[in-house]
Amino acid sequence: MSPKVSRKSIRPVVSPTSTLGKRNVGTRLATFESPMSPANQPPRPRNPGIRNHSYLRTAYDKQIAVLITVLVIAGLASLFTAYYLFTATSRGLLHPPHDIKHTGTLQTPLAKSALSAQTAPIVKPVNQLSFPAEKFLAYLPHSGFHNQRIALENALVLARISNRTLLLPPIRLGDPLSYAPFDELYEASADDRKTRLGFCRDLSPTDFNTPFQCDDYYGYTHISWDWLVDLSGVRDDQRLLEGWNYTDAWLQDELDISTDDIFYIKDSTRNDYSFQDFFSFDPPARKFFQAVQIATLAHRPERLIQLGTLFGSSRLHLRSSANYALRKHVRESMAFTNPHLVRAADGIRAALGGAYLGVHLRIGDGVFEWNAPENTRLAWWKLLHLVLGFAHDNILALERSLFLDDAGPGLPTLNVDYPAMRAPHPPLPPFPLNATPSSSFPCRGPLHTSPTLIPLNAPLFVSTDARSPAHNGLLVRFTRTFPCIFFLDDFPEEVASLRDLKSPVDGVPLGPFLMPFLDAMAVGQAWQVVGTEQSTFSAFVTDVLWRTYRGYEIVQRG
CATH class of the missing domain: 3.40.50 (Rossmann fold)
Incomplete structure (x- = not known):
């Protein structure tokens, strides 16, 4: 009697040469019939089946081994390629020679x-x-x-x-x-x-x-x-x-x-x-x-x-x-050492009595001119709080008494200088309360008599790019607070010593170009100095010049 077939279905039979991970590669379609009952099923020879099973298993293992090998090689190739691209800096860094026939422009x-x-x-x-x-x-x-x-x-x-x-x-x-x-x-x-x-x-x-x-x-x-x-x-x-x-x-x-x-x-x-x-x-x-x-x-x-x-x-x-x-x-090595500048700066230092405070205030151009009111107030606050040690409440009271219209709504933000903290220096000796400039340089205004304001009588040198600083409205905050305030213009003899210098390159007078350097060197020799936020010039004064003059470790930023 013919065997009964309930239905037919299709299954893929994997060829011994198939590759894992590829679809429909090395496969063939075969007709599959429903299994017969054990009584009607003819006996199957054992050895051929075992050999076929072993053959398929061995092929599968080989495929896995080949796959692993390929993946390892691909991974190593990827790492090598990435490293090559990185060390070659993307090849885009290499430009043709600097010539019109290559660039076209x-x-x-x-x-x-x-x-x-x-x-x-x-x-x-x-x-x-x-x-x-x-x-x-x-x-x-x-x-x-x-x-x-x-x-x-x-x-x-x-x-x-x-x-x-x-x-x-x-x-x-x-x-x-x-x-x-x-x-x-x-x-x-x-x-x-x-x-x-x-x-x-x-x-x-x-x-x-x-x-x-x-x-x-x-x-x-x-x-x-x-x-x-x-x-x-x-x-x-x-x-x-x-x-x-x-x-x-x-x-x-x-x-x-x-x-x-x-x-x-x-x-x-x-x-x-x-x-x-x-x-x-x-x-x-x-x-x-x-x-x-x-x-x-x-x-x-x-x-x-x-x-x-x-x-x-x-x-x-x-x-x-x-x-x-x-x-x-x-x-x-970037500290200024030109002998003409050194002599002029030492002359200013001696005229100020040797012990004085310093402010490097950049407000004359660009973004610094735009932010001049805020930067001026911030430098004033830093000087009183961080250098002279005045309490916040006392500074606010002084500010409101002297500059009612320019006092600000509250305390300014005094950012922590983390790079400077990573290069600590020894404690400074106490600032001499009796510090005064030489007799040839009298103070601009009457000295403070209130015991709490005596520290404000200290000589102050302000290095700034503001024009006519002694009469600049923004600097009233300093001129009204510190009666013994001085600017570079107050030292004509030292300034004149640089006016005759000329560039050996083209004969152009160097004097006007050297004033910012002299200004920076004079303020850099102060007992303590504060600068202008975001100014690379001020950072150079406080991080390099001031610390170099005192033998301290410089501050590294970046």
Whole structure:
């Protein structure tokens, strides 16, 4: 009798060559009938079934082994690829040589002489410094002095860690060169208008007959870093080379470096790149868009690494204790040591009696001018509370009695300075309550007679960029509180000692450009000094100058 079939169904039979994880690969369809009862089911040979089962099991095990091998290889390949991309800094950092035939937009600057008129008087002969196999690092400075200083600090650290000679630019004083994307800033830096206006050197900037072409000649000048600060300690550990005029021609003629032997890291914004001395897959935790591992700079085969902007106290993210100490050493070397400035600052200090308080108040331009009322009040509060120790209630009462219309709704926010707390200094000796300026510098107003206000009779030196500070309405808060207040204008003899100095580069008088430095050095020698929030200049005064003059550890920010 024929066996009864209740229904038919389809099942896939896996081929011994199938691959796990792939759909419908190596399968075939077979007809399957419902099982018969045991009585009617014919006997099945045992050995063939066992062999088939073992064969399938062995094939499955092989497939699993192959899969594991493939996954391991793929994982290792992924890690290698990620590491390669990271160390190559995304390949997007590598730009074609700085030439019109590659970029299609940038005009290569005209070739200039090896030592241009901008820098010739302050550089050493290149052929005595360089070697054919020497590798270099360069960057593009911009903006005001303190932005240039911070960029130099970062450049010195990067060059030292990557074992490259730094092409050291001069300091630009006066009208600043504003930040621009790499190609624009590179071309602007190589501007040789001063070279072509050499005839202006012999003319007086106050002469009404001066040609109009010379109008901007006296607006800015250049000096060597060695003129202002002492880099001898830095030079003991790394090589610096002056003289580059920001042209490809100079690199070719003096260092035998062609554009094909330059590795460019071109920025299009201020915050494009940061640099770190550790490996991480994580994106930069700071305000920068990409992180470059410093080790990659040391392994680049090109003889020159050309960077764009390096301004920013937090641009270098350092975890190595040796690198952190290196940056500290570099920053300590930025204290002003020019003998002309030192003599003038010492003269101001002596005139103030040696013991005085200091305020560095930036309110004259940009965002600082916009926030001038708030910053002035905040500096006043810091001086009374953090330096002189007045209680909040007493300060509020004094403020309302002296400046009823400018007292503010309540206490200002006095932020905790955590970086300064990480570099504590020994307790200061008590400020002498009988401190007075020399007899040649009488106080501006009558002294306080109330016992609680006697500390306000202390000599106070205010360093500020405000015009006519003694008559500035914002500074009434200080002039009315401190009868013995002084400004840089009160020391004409010390100021005059700098007026005859001229830049050896272009003959431009240096006096007007040096006043902020003298101002900072005078306030930096105070018994204690407070600065302006968010000002890199004030931070330099409080973190570096004041601490260096007292022999304390400097504060590192960033």
